[in-house]
Each structure stands twice: as structure tokens, then as C-alpha cells.
Amino acid sequence: QVQLVESGGGLVQAGGSLRLSCTISGRTISSTTMGWFRQAPGKERSFVGASIRASSTNYADSVKGRFTISRDNAKNTVYLQMNSLKPEDTAVYYCAGRYGIGTLGRSSDWNFWGQGTQVTVSS
Helix, strand or coil: CCEEEEECCEEEECCCCEEEEEEEECCCHHHCEEEEEEECCCCCCEEEEEEECCCEEEECCCCCCCEEEEEEHHHCEEEEEECCCCHHHCEEEEEEEECCCCCCCCHHHCCEECCCEEEEEEC
């Protein structure tokens, strides 16, 4: 069975940085498209970015230049490095995985999900 476990959430001040980690088991990360979504209070879950195998990345416009997704294949872990955080980045962040590429921004098209980790950015 495939499991995704997230860590690294917390409280930070605006302008600060935070790194989230997501470790997958039951499947090699090298053969899996990995992504991040977030859901703010009262809002729908939205796409943050994705790492397509080890070849390319894709980001939502709202986080381009601030967030970076990377992989450590040996550890079966994907990271979300968040810099220059803003209060509007406050949300529960979810790690996700999928077999193919498909429509990355459509949450229903992803096959595996982490439990979520809270990120709170104070002003």
C-alpha cells in the first residue's frame, strides 16, 4: 500500500521560510509524479506545484519565484521549500502523488495523498 507522510509545518512570520517534507512508501518516488496542494480556511483546495519525475517542475503563478519543489530519490522524499512567505500562504498543505501527468491542477486526478500539515504565516 502507498502512504505519504508529511512534516515541517508550523508558524512563521511574513517574509520567513519553511520547508515541508513528504516521504512516500510502497512506491518509488523516482517513478511518481509528486505535487503539493493547499487549502486555506473556507477555501477550495488549490494547486501549488508539481515535480514531474526528476525532469521538470510546474508551479502556480501565486508561488512562482518563492516556492521550490525538489526530490531526494534515495530517501524517497519530496520537499517544498517556501521562501518570502505571506499571510495569504496560510493553509493546510497536502502532498500528493500520481502515476501519470494528466491535468496537474485538478486534485481529483491525483492518486495518493498525505495527511496534510498546517502552515501559518503571521503578519
